[in-house]
Amino acid sequence: MKKINTTVKTSWSIIKKAIGKLSDKWSFPNEFLINNVPVSDKKEIAESFNIFFANIGAHTSHNVPPSNKCLSSFMTQPLYVAPQDIIDIVNKILSKSSSGQD
Numbered sequence: 001m002k003k004i005n006t007t008v009k010t011s012w013s014i015i016k017k018a019i020g021k022l023s024d025k026w027s028f029p030n031e032f033l034i035n036n037v038p039v040s041d042k043k044e045i046a047e048s049f050n051i052f053f054a055n056i057g058a059h060t061s062h063n064v065p066p067s068n069k070c071l072s073s074f075m076t077q078p079l080y081v082a083p084q085d086i087i088d089i090v091n092k093i094l095s096k097s098s099s100g101q102d
Helices: 008-019 042-061 083-092
Strands: 032-034 037-039
Touching: 032 042, 037 042
Parallel strands: none
Antiparallel strands: 032 037
C-alpha cells in the first residue's frame, strides 16, 4: 500500500475490500424469530421489541437474589453533590432540535 499514492478514503476502501467488508451500510433483517416463529411484519416486530424492553427490568429483577444489606453498606464514602454542580452540568447539556418525547 505504501507504493500506492492515494487518499485516506481510498486506503480504507482497499482495506475494507481486502477484509470482505464492501459496504458501511447495514440492512434491516427481513425477519426475526419471535417465540421461535419467523416474523416479517414490521409492526409485529416493533411491538415485540417494545414488549421486550418494557418488561426487561421486571424479568431481570426475578434473577437477582434478595439481599438484607442496606443501600448505604455499598457506599464506602458519603456522597454529596452541591446544587450548583447540578445546575452547571444541566447548563452544559446541548438542546436538541428533535421534537416529541424521549
